[in-house]
Amino acid sequence: MQRTALTARRRERELDELASEPVDLLVVGGGVTGAGVALDAAARGLSVALVEAHDLAWGTSRWSSKLAHGGLRYLATGDVGVARESARERHVLMTRTAPHLVRALPQVLPLTQGVGPRQGITAGIGFGLGDLLRRDAGTSSDVLPAPRLARPGEAARLVPAVAREHLHGAWVAHDGQLVDDARLVVALARTAAGRGAKILTRVRATDLRAEGATLQDTLTGATLTAHARVVVNATGVWAGTVDPSVRLRPSRGTHVVVPAARLGDPAGALMVPVPGSTSRFVFALPAQLERVIIGITDEEAPGPVPDVPEPTRPEIDFLLATVSRVLERPLLPDDVVGAFAGLRPLVDRAGPGDGAGLPGSADISRRHLVEVSPSTGAVNVLGGKLTTYRTMAEDAVDLAVKHAGLTAGPCWTADLPLVGAPPRALPVGAPAGVQAVTAGAPPLAPALVARYGAEAPDVLAAATLPGAADAVGQGIAGAGHLDVTRAEIEWAVTHEGALDADDVLDRRTRIGLVPADRAAVRGVVGEIVEDALKRR
Numbered sequence: 001m002q003r004t005a006l007t008a009r010r011r012e013r014e015l016d017e018l019a020s021e022p023v024d025l026l027v028v029g030g031g032v033t034g035a036g037v038a039l040d041a042a043a044r045g046l047s048v049a050l051v052e053a054h055d056l057a058w059g060t061s062r063w064s065s066k067l068a069h070g071g072l073r074y075l076a077t078g079d080v081g082v083a084r085e086s087a088r089e090r091h092v093l094m095t096r097t098a099p100h101l102v103r104a105l106p107q108v109l110p111l112t113q114g115v116g117p118r119q120g121i122t123a124g125i126g127f128g129l130g131d132l133l134r135r136d137a138g139t140s141s142d143v144l145p146a147p148r149l150a151r152p153g154e155a156a157r158l159v160p161a162v163a164r165e166h167l168h169g170a171w172v173a174h175d176g177q178l179v180d181d182a183r184l185v186v187a188l189a190r191t192a193a194g195r196g197a198k199i200l201t202r203v204r205a206t207d208l209r210a211e212g213a214t215l216q217d218t219l220t221g222a223t224l225t226a227h228a229r230v231v232v233n234a235t236g237v238w239a240g241t242v243d244p245s246v247r248l249r250p251s252r253g254t255h256v257v258v259p260a261a262r263l264g265d266p267a268g269a270l271m272v273p274v275p276g277s278t279s280r281f282v283f284a285l286p287a288q289l290e291r292v293i294i295g296i297t298d299e300e301a302p303g304p305v306p307d308v309p310e311p312t313r314p315e316i317d318f319l320l321a322t323v324s325r326v327l328e329r330p331l332l333p334d335d336v337v338g339a340f341a342g343l344r345p346l347v348d349r350a351g352p353g354d355g356a357g358l359p360g361s362a363d364i365s366r367r368h369l370v371e372v373s374p375s376t377g378a379v380n381v382l383g384g385k386l387t388t389y390r391t392m393a394e395d396a397v398d399l400a401v402k403h404a405g406l407t408a409g410p411c412w413t414a415d416l417p418l419v420g421a422p423p424r425a426l427p428v429g430a431p432a433g434v435q436a437v438t439a440g441a442p443p444l445a446p447a448l449v450a451r452y453g454a455e456a457p458d459v460l461a462a463a464t465l466p467g468a469a470d471a472v473g474q475g476i477a478g479a480g481h482l483d484v485t486r487a488e489i490e491w492a493v494t495h496e497g498a499l500d501a502d503d504v505l506d507r508r509t510r511i512g513l514v515p516a517d518r519a520a521v522r523g524v525v526g527e528i529v530e531d532a533l534k535r536r
């Protein structure tokens, strides 16, 4: 059994161990931030346990736009530091830590009737500045091509649904796109587990303290006390529920899902300026499983934080109307096959420090907050974004080590490839790199390689159930477009810590983003999951 494999049995054993053996660092929250902290700390040689109330990537980390972005949007607000950090972290992801999970995505801003001249010119200046950030980060144009003006024919080739009449060209600019955000979280957690971290899902922290927490196993109802030298609170938008001193200002971002065929199976993303704005855009992003996701909104979401935020009808209408401005045939509500929303954990106050001379590194301009909580004594790490999870984790572990007087080496996660990353010497870009690893073997399906990188052959080889390479929707009406193999369902249970069919449908794969797809394969996925759980 690989050291990186997460299983139900491992969870049980490690939860027992946690009841009797203190750890150096306890992380609460299994989103991208918590998983990044667990990896950073484990890589520095600390003993680590991460507890997550539901499942890995249960929260905001699965509702993002799935972009590893270069910080262009932060330039618009004058946040040069954040913009540079974002571009640097995109570079790290695309060239060292996760080149298998992040690809270069061409983004097309059509210069047409629905886009004002001022919007086109401003976008061109923005893309030019974004390109300076790319160069500053050391990202070569082989990895991310420079922005350029394209002819109408090329724009239409990248996004066939764009209206041809009045189209006199387009900006084409590249950014990083994750195959899936939840897969990044799972890869982080497994890489951390490979370095000894305990990754414990279905475990809720109910009482956070400076040196431990009360934990509840939500599968059995049992409670235990975990002891740690330091606790890191990475509960995102739920941070206020475990720390009364935290003030967040959640903002809801909504996406809709449409079949890729409806936009002509685009190879690039469509970027449409919001009417009257030169800095806000709606994106139609090609996604796996023959889908396009269209987002994004930004609505204040005060009040209690729901487990799963719901998109609203006006948000959906706004997205459809905005993107339709540049389409040959407007999108209609009937085209929508799914919709999802996430809450950005925006921080609403500056950090006060720890009251004992340690600096609170609150810095709203960096959009993430790392501080010792005056209320719980734990280190809070909040805000930020998916792209910069690694620097957030570094800051949090630096403060945790200092605060608790731990002995630990420096952060080196920028040079630590995640599970599935192809060996360094191979060409950048998942398919090229991974096919080179497996030279001589039969070619692997590109979709499998895009999701698992260098582990793609292992996913097939590890399968014990019949028909491993068959698509899970094979023979099921309306599910023929789902290219997820039966082997991936089994792998989710035997290596990725999935504990039930929902974990597989909604987070290890993203079949569940479309309710009809979910319903079509729910039965077969449930059978494979049960069988795999029984065998392990």
Ligand SMILES: Cc1cc2nc3c(=O)[nH]c(=O)nc-3n(C[C@H](O)[C@H](O)[C@H](O)COP(=O)(O)OP(=O)(O)OC[C@H]3O[C@@H](n4cnc5c(N)ncnc54)[C@H](O)[C@@H]3O)c2cc1C
Pocket (backbone or CB within 6 Å): 028, 029, 030, 031, 032, 033, 034, 051, 052, 053, 054, 055, 056, 057, 058, 059, 060, 061, 062, 063, 064, 065, 066, 067, 068, 069, 203, 204, 205, 206, 234, 235, 236, 237, 238, 242, 251, 252, 253, 254, 296, 341, 342, 343, 344, 345, 382, 383, 384, 385, 386, 387, 388
């Ligand atoms: C709509 C939208 C689009 C976005 N798009 C992008 C993008 O394209 N690129 C980008 O870089 N960023 C993007 N972001 C930002 C990014 O998604 C978030 O900043 C990031 O995912 C936050 O991760 P997190 O780990 O801090 O929080 P979360 O992912 O919410 O994780 C917190 C976890 O803590 C758990 N938890 C809560 N309470 C407890 C408890 N008591 N005990 C144990 N566990 C607990 C929750 O179950 C949850 O899993 C987007 C955000 C939104 C909302």
